Amino acid sequence: MNIPQAPKDGDFAHWVEEKSEALKFELGEKFPVPPTVLHSPSVHVETGKQKLEEVLLEHEEPTAEFLEELAALGDAPPLSDEELARQALEAGGGDGDASTPE
Template sequence: MPDTNVPKDGDFAAYLGGLANQAQTPVPDSGVPTSGTLAQDAKPERQTIQQVLVEGQEPTDEFMEEFIALRQAPELSDEEMERQALSAPGDDGDVRTPE
């Protein structure tokens, strides 16, 4: 019996196109003032790879620094990857069922 959850050809491209259209759609004014102590004290969110590649945002300096550091990091050995995988409890929080 075929799996009905498998995406059809072009579904991913349509998904990315929908995300790109959402990013270009202006957000309506909610009437909530953006200035004030909460807005001033809020730490800006970390930029994600999705925001850069899919939404077309210009990468921030912090994003580029982290990206370069990750690219220059030494590769993990198979043993280290196995150790990390076995020690990660996963979504269910149970270390007896590693990811």
């Protein structure tokens, strides 16, 4: 009896991923979603403020409000070293605990 060789580690997962991406593209072509229906998965629709991550990573179209805020930040004077240190101490780092700044 001839037993086929098992695929190498990751080959099957890679094949499945390629097929699923191709299917997503094909379905997107057949059933386009109007842009008004799309929203960011990281922010609920009812919240209004758009974030930089949404524009850069999730390819959202920047809103006029976002562009105005970005322009205002660009025109703002640089923060002093003391202010940066104060903000760093208040932030609390990755664990969110301000008593253990990082």
